[in-house]
């Protein structure tokens with residue numbers, strides 16, 4: 001397994017890959033857990049050459065202290081990956097990804113998803129995500145891009161990026177990997193105290209309660225009860241929303257004729273946690 005830290009080094013490696021070989025790509029910010037590994041294993045199962053990038057992208061953080069506190073543990077990550085049949089890790093520096101500065105010259109025309117839900121709560125976040133993934137895709141030029149449904153809106157935004165940039169890459173959405181008690185795995189979970197980590201399992205529990213009761217109650221009532229239950233456990237909830245799973249249109253109530261998704265963002269112990277389930 002190669003570890004490339006410079007754009008020119010991975011480019012010269014990729015230049016030698018025969019054009020009939022498929023390339024699977026998994027972009028990450030490191031501090032790898034089972035969620036990331038599930039994407040990498042799926043990529044390995046489906047492609048000839050497999051690349052994982054590890055890069056904590058400063059331009060997608062809308063709070064500086066979130067970026068400053070983000071774990072950067074490349075050595076530990078290399079150990080997690082060493083037994084996998086991964087061909088290369090790309091772990092560039094900020095200067096290597098943004099040689100002309102981090103300023104975005106022109107915003108990506110993402111459309112209505114940009115300022116919607118997560119985009120509204122985290123101004124500039126999706127522009128930053130597009131900025132880094134655009135750079136990475138230009139370097140790796142993968143056949144398939146593996147993305148976790150943990151960041152459900154991000155999958156749709158990056159699908160849009162690929163349309164905008166007219167790349168041939170296929171997006172492969174991958175299911176959320178959870179802790180035993182249901183909490184969606186995330187690099188940010190390590191910032192939770194032991195008690196808060198246990199409590200955080202209730203996010204998934206509340207989402208499932210809403211889903212299970214969709215035939216007996218209105219969404220607004222189930223939403224109110226879930227926010228209240230989480231509040232009693234110490235959560236401060238930004239939103240629990242029912243949306244059209246394809247268009248992200250916010251739904252007032254359940255509608256079995258369209259694909260639906262429940263999305264949540266909530267704070268516990270100073271950590272912002274997001275999750276979602278299909279309905």
Ligand code: AMP
Pocket residue numbers: 027028029030034035036038039146147148149150151174175176177178184185186187
């Ligand atoms: P990150 O390192 O947080 O930027 O995540 C890198 C990729 O891993 C993204 O596509 C995430 O959606 C995905 N990912 C993160 N956590 C999980 C999880 N618990 N289950 C599945 N995919 C995940």
